[in-house]
Amino acid sequence: MSVNEFRESLLVRVEQAEQAVRRAVEQQDEYAAEVHSADLANLRRLAAEHGVAVPAPREG
Numbered sequence: 001m002s003v004n005e006f007r008e009s010l011l012v013r014v015e016q017a018e019q020a021v022r023r024a025v026e027q028q029d030e031y032a033a034e035v036h037s038a039d040l041a042n043l044r045r046l047a048a049e050h051g052v053a054v055p056a057p058r059e060g
Helices: 003-026 030-049
Strands: none
Touching (some): 003 030
C-alpha cells in the first residue's frame, strides 16, 4: 500500500465513522454512538501519528 492509498483509506474510514456516529445519535443509540466515537478517536489519533490532515467533521 502506498502512502497515498493509506491516506485515502484512512480518510474514508474517518468519514464512515463520522457517519456511523451521526446515525447512532439520530437513532438515540447511546451505546453505538459511544463505540463509533471511540473508533473515530482512534482513527484521528492514527492520522495524527502519520501526519494525515483530517478535515473537520461535516455538519448534518
